[in-house]
Amino acid sequence: MPPPLYCVTDATVPATTTALLAAACAARGVRFEEVDVGRFDPCEEVELRAGDLLFRPAVSYAAVRVEQALFAESVATFYASGDALCFDGAAAPLLFARRGLPIPRTVTLLRNDRAQQRRAVELLGGLPLVVKVPGGEGGVGVMLLESWASLVSVLDHLFATGRTPQLMTYVPEAIHWRVVVIGERAVAAYRNHPYPDDFRSGPSSDPADYEVPTPSPLTALAVAATRAIRREFAGVDILAHASGRLYLLEANFPCYFPQAQVVGGIDVAGAMLAHLLEKSERLREPR
Ligand SMILES: Nc1ncnc2c1ncn2[C@@H]1O[C@H](COP(=O)(O)OP(=O)(O)O)[C@@H](O)[C@H]1O
Ligand SMILES: [Mg+2]
Structure with missing residues (x-):
């Protein structure tokens, strides 16, 4: 019998996501076990078995904590290693740059200092430029600023609300x-x-x-x-x-993969499950 897939869900997960994953499981005889974040009891010890599959399409802070509670090195996930679970996504542009991957030139502002902003804008090649407030999705928090008046008024607001905006070259x-x-x-x-x-x-x-x-x-x-x-x-x-x-x-990560499946007809959920099952097999092999 193949191992079950534990899927950490909450209200942030689109119904299509769970439906496609459940169907991919059914096609392979894999039990689809939804772990609802709203009902998760942190006082109860849940231990997944070696080789079980674990995926978290939910994006809430609580869902991340549930996934961390369920994780073990012997469980098959999309994480390259266990410590990747605690990795901070907002630091990603820095990681990309350090690996030599091409990103638009980016400066993260840490305080509201006009002189510094002038230097940053110059370094980025001038206006227009993109201001990014990490953490949003669907383009919310990604803004195009075309004049100094727009830029400084938006930055004042962002700093007043405790953000550390990124300035980025507009492509x-x-x-x-x-x-x-x-x-x-x-x-x-x-x-x-x-x-x-x-x-x-x-x-x-x-x-x-x-x-x-x-x-x-x-x-x-x-x-x-x-x-x-x-x-x-x-x-x-x-x-x-x-x-x-x-x-x-x-x-x-996670991402809304159903787009490519529902509109593009590409079996992404099937490929996801195949990857986890393959990994599970490796994890269960005697060392
Ligand atoms: N530096 C840039 N130059 C031009 N367009 C950009 C730039 N950064 C983001 N965008 C546009 O803004 C959209 C959202 O940006 P993205 O970084 O994907 O943020 P989100 O997390 O909201 O998806 C993208 O679809 C892209 O079209
Ligand atoms: Mg995006």
């Missing part, structure tokens, strides 16, 4: 790719199109925009970004500039 006229990585392989890639009257982009509803990519600089960068955040599954956002240059924006 114009680029194609925004989302690449879904599992293990060392890009299993899906699709274009995101700009929303009307916006510089931010979202996933296409045209199946023709979705592909199972062959290896390329784009997929190599996505795989390297996933490795950098110590995951074996991620949705990686990359801007491809007309010059051919690639700019890595972020590697999301």
Whole structure:
């Protein structure tokens, strides 16, 4: 009998996500065991067995804690190693840069100092530029500032509310790719199109925009970004500039993988489960 998949869920998880994972499990005879964060009892000891599968599509702080409580080195997850569970995603741009991966030039501001802001803007090549407040999703917290008046008024507000905004070079006229990585392989890639009257982009509803990519600089960068955040599954956002240059924006874990499956017809949930089962087998092998 294959091991069960423990899936940490809460209200943040779209129904499609759990439905696709449950279907992928059913197709392989894997028991799908939902762990509802709202009902999790931290006083009760739960011990997963060696080789069991564990995935957390939920993104709440509590869900992360539940996943940490359930984790053991002998459990098959998308983490490259156990300490990756406690890894801080907001530090990712720094990690990417240290590994030599191409990101738009970025400066994280730590205090509200105009002289420093002037130096930062100069270093980034001037206005317009992008201000990012980490932690948002769907482009919320990613802002395009085109004048000094806009920039300083937005920064004043962000510092007053305790943020440490990132200033980032604006990459114009680029194609925004989302690449879904599992293990060392890009299993899906699709274009995101700009929303009307916006510089931010979202996933296409045209199946023709979705592909199972062959290896390329784009997929190599996505795989390297996933490795950098110590995951074996991620949705990686990359801007491809007309010059051919690639700019890595972020590697999301967990990510909304149903997009590529429901619109693009690519069996991402199946590939996720295959990866976990393979890992589980390795973990259960006698050493
Ligand atoms: N430096 C940039 N230059 C141009 N567009 C950007 C830049 N950074 C982000 N964007 C746009 O903003 C959107 C959201 O950015 P992203 O880093 O993916 O944040 P989120 O976490 O909200 O998904 C992207 O889809 C992209 O189109
Ligand atoms: Mg994104």
